[in-house]
Amino acid sequence: AEVEETLKRIQAHRGVVATMVVNAEGIPIRTTLDNSTTVQYAGLLHQLTMKARSTVRDIDPQNDLTFLRIRSKKHEIMVAPDKEYLLIVIQNPCE
């Protein structure tokens, strides 16, 4: 219930295109997009997050990745990583 609320709130923000929750194996738990796109995002972003995290920890083992933002021409992809799950939000920055 709380989860629902949180995700609904995020989705309601201005400019947010899609929200999804993916688990550590790449299985989409919750998504607002169609399946094939979700699967694509899940696979790619999972790998990227792993790489980013390992990069941060390589440089300083005490450090850890808290947030990942990818800004592209069309929109911004935000990834909040955790040990087991990934929360991915795609937003159109205001312009």
Add this chain to the structure above:
Amino acid sequence: MEIMYVYTRKRSEFGRPCSFSDRPAEVNVDIPPDPSMASSFILRNPVDSYVQHTSDMSEHEVNTERVEVESRGVNHVEGGWPKDINPQEVEQTIRFRKKVEKDENYVNTITHLGTLMEHCVKQNNAINIYKEYFEEEEMVEVEDEPPSAKTINVIRDPNVTKRTATHLSWHPDTCKKLAVAYSSLEFQQNMKNMSFDSYIWDLENPNKPELVLRPSSPLVSLEYNPKDSHVLVGGCYNGQMAYWDTRKGGLPVEVSAVEVSHRDPVYGAIWLQSKTGTECFSASTDGQVLWWDIRKLAEPTEMLVLDITRKGLLENALGAVTLEFEPTMPTKFMVGTEQGIVIACNRKAKTPPEKITSTYSGHHGPVYALARNPFYPKIFLTVGDWTARIWSEEIKESSIMWTKYHLSYLTDGCWSTVRPAVFFTTRSDGTLDVWDFLFKQNDPSLSLKVCDEPLSSLRLQDNGCVVGCGSKLGTVTLLEISSGLCTLQRNEKMLATAMFERETKREKILEARHREMRLKERARSEGQGSEVEERPVESPQEVLDRARKEFFEVIEVELQRQARAETQHLGGKVKDRAGEEEAAVVAAAQGEESQLPKDKEEEEEEEKDAAKEP
């Protein structure tokens, strides 16, 4: 000199065993030291001697093979599901998902991540952190860097036998694609295995052409349709015209019939501004300009013969090497010819002779490029022989401005699309020159050696920053010029207008003066003509009288001289004798004189005879 030792032996002694015997030592040569030579002994100190101990090195060249890169897509398939769950079955996946959602860990994690995410989302919505703020203040800085250009891409002809890149055309919208026409312009040098293909290149991938155009004969010119970016028209080496649709592939959609096409390579093919967007026209060295509608390439819609005597005879026609058309003036166009003359024509004239409005001559060789200034349509640039010239339409006698004579031929040129006084030229020694006529007129502002072989064609992208040049071996080099040469300076338009007007006025004044001088010359020569006619009338009789007068004068002078000489000579001695002799001399003179009238009479008789005869 051979060192020989002759050894003789009696025949009967052959085969006898050798008998060795001891012999005491004998001194054969004894050279005692000569003390007198000791004085000429020079001790050499120090003595230079060198020792080398290094490892042997040899030089090798290694060139890695070009990496062939290809873009591919990856197909993602669902995976990661635990073994017992079949991803295709909707029920099972839903069940799995529900199970996960009930997990406590899940709830906590998502709550925590949710707050974090919300913070960032709100941040994004609040202010765009990547936006360019305080932009206007940057414009105040004036960049004083020297002009430069750097190569951004090099596209080579993938065939083994290299052909010249004769024409370049940028894609009208995106400017990421470049159509290049390849052909060999050497006379009768077509090798058997030379391919006829021309290519459309995508700048993202310079290794492999995006589309291969396969005409029946190599293309000499190629142009994108500015209205429809999928259609291209090309002029072939054998005079035909062909058009392609990039959606339909590499073979031409239609080719014009050989009988009605040009008889020489089509050097210029340009699209016209029309409602249907399907009209184009072409020019070639056979002296014709033909108009076509690409929907019906079986015959041209209109034809013009480039005969400047305005009789429309093909024998007198000048061969066209380049064609120019400005969409803002749809009825007028200009043709540059092999003979160095630029012809301005009006398409809408009533009769064919009137189609040719004016000619401008000034080049010593073929006019290879012709371009109107995009800002001042009356000013146009011609490139040919060893110079580039700027002309104004009003002044027909000579160009208003020109560059100095270079050491190598100029092969192509074009104006900059952003700055009114900047233009580019390419030379046959592989150099690209950028001229800024407001800044410096003697030398190019920037001169770059692009390659070792001659550059054959040049085309500027619409944004004015990127220029592509094609060379004789088919290499197309893309250069990006520094921003100083492709951004409009503050007063530039004003200054450029002033400069062109000033030069035009100067030429007008010169032209007027020339005309005056010519009129004066003509008037003078007409006056002189009448004078010359009067003189021949007097010749027969008066020449004769004059001759006679002169003859007698000469005799008189001679007699007087002789008389004076005699009197001086004999003056001192005997006056009588002198007097006698004087008298004798005078008598002799008189005798001569009396003889003379006789001669005169004889002459007169002769004359009368001569006069009677005709």
